[in-house]
Amino acid sequence: MDINKDLVAASATPLVLAILTEGDSYGYAILKRVSELSDGGLEWTDGMLYPVLHRLERQGHIEGRWGSSETGRRRKYYRITGQGREQLREHRQQWQTVDSALRNIWLSVWIPLGPACKPVWQGG
């Protein structure tokens, strides 16, 4: 499923921050975790994660440090900061508001989900 670019961009920050709350991590592992959490539904262009990480680092929400991987190569690990946790809390509130609003409206309107469910009047 293709997810709208703006939506991907908007959800990237809370996702990255939340994944780092689970523990320190690095680029590729963060992407794998995103894919896992969304059952493969949320696929980012891999390269785009890094500018996001660097922005969060510049804003002070996360901290990067160079360590080494299992094979001994240099690898950059990221850790969430106190300020990052605060930011995550804010994001969470915002998303919950959006989520509950959408939930309520889904209950009162009916739209077909996915291309497989064609509306009855087209089903012939």
Place this chain on the structure above:
Amino acid sequence: MAVSQSRDQLEEQIDQWRGYLRRHQAISPADVEELEDHLRGQVATLTGAGLSADEAFLVAVKRLGALDAISNEFAREHSERLWKQLVVAQAPSGEAKREYRKEFMVVLALAVAAALAVKVPELFGVELSGTDDRETMFYVRNFSLFVLPLLTGYFVWKRGVTARTWGWLALLFVVALVVANIYPFQPDSDTAALTALHLPIALWLVVGVAYVGGRWRDSGRRMDFVRFSGELFIYYVLIALGGGVLIGFTMGMFEAIGIDAEWMVEDWLVPCGALGAVIIGSWLVEAKQSVIENMAPVLTRLFTPLFAATLLIFLATMAWTGRGIDIERNILIAFDLLLVLVFGMLLYSVSARDREAPRDLGDLLLVVLVICALITDGVALAAIGARISEFGFTPNRVAALGENVVLLVNLAVSAGLYVRFMRGRGSFAALERWQMAYLPVYAVWAAVVVVLFPLIFGFA
């Protein structure tokens, strides 16, 4: 065996990919490393799932996304990287860093030597800011000799020229030193002033021989020296501006506590700074060569249309109103300066032009500029020639006339070659070759003025 082979192949592919990534200015070496770690992680996962190394690499690269798009994202986050920085203190590690340190120490020592050299004559009682005209003239004649030998030394050291070239360079400086100081110039002598003015021009070409590492027959290397000269000029002006601010503050601050700092500025800051800056400026141009875009051609491009328009309007006005050029004493020098300016614009346009690029509006403007300058100068020369006997042949006038002829010949031939190129009959390289072949003429003419004029005109 097959596994290790495919692993080698993978490493090779990653190497290539890394090299390609590095060419993106917005992606720093640390970013490349981070992305490589990602790529390797992805490849490991995919080969674990049964893909061959080849396939895994292709899929991993594809998932990473289009490099240009990623580079754009990086540029958005790190916009400062698009501003090429000339960070003097930042050098690569290891061997390169040691080399870099060594060069810096050499440059620093030479700059200090140049700054102190100008103070040496004072030890022998020749006052720099003295009231004696003879002492002032000594410094005016010799100022290029305080720094240019040291600058030449820097390039000799850096390029490693042969002993033979080294000997010639040393000999030329010794000759210059002797001529500038042994000639019995009369007080208020015109030829002494001409020597002071022309010696730096002749010696600058000597510096050029060291700059090109002795390969002065190579026209490509000559062009490099021309580029170097233009950039050095711009750096020097910028350093001078900074120096002006420093001097202003020095004077103002000491004045605030009631101490006169003028002697310090006049005797030390200005002369020492002016000479030391030549070495420091040269080193900066050397260091930034490939880091920052050359400025001289940019300025040339900016001003070529403006000067072309001014000259066109000037000629049109002259034709329309029928006014002749008002011949007065300094008119020749004014027209020399015009030719020098147009010559500089032509030279720096040539230095920056891609030889294979098609003709464009910039070329047309340049041709118009050169032809207008030729016509203007021709009109002036005709007017002066008619009355030259009336004014008499003083050394100044002969020197100015000679310069005019030297530049006029260059510009006339250049105009011819440029027009041929514009009409598709000749190549641009011919124009470049002509300019470079002509360079020694300036040095020879300057040397003639320095060495022969005082003899011909009896040191007047």
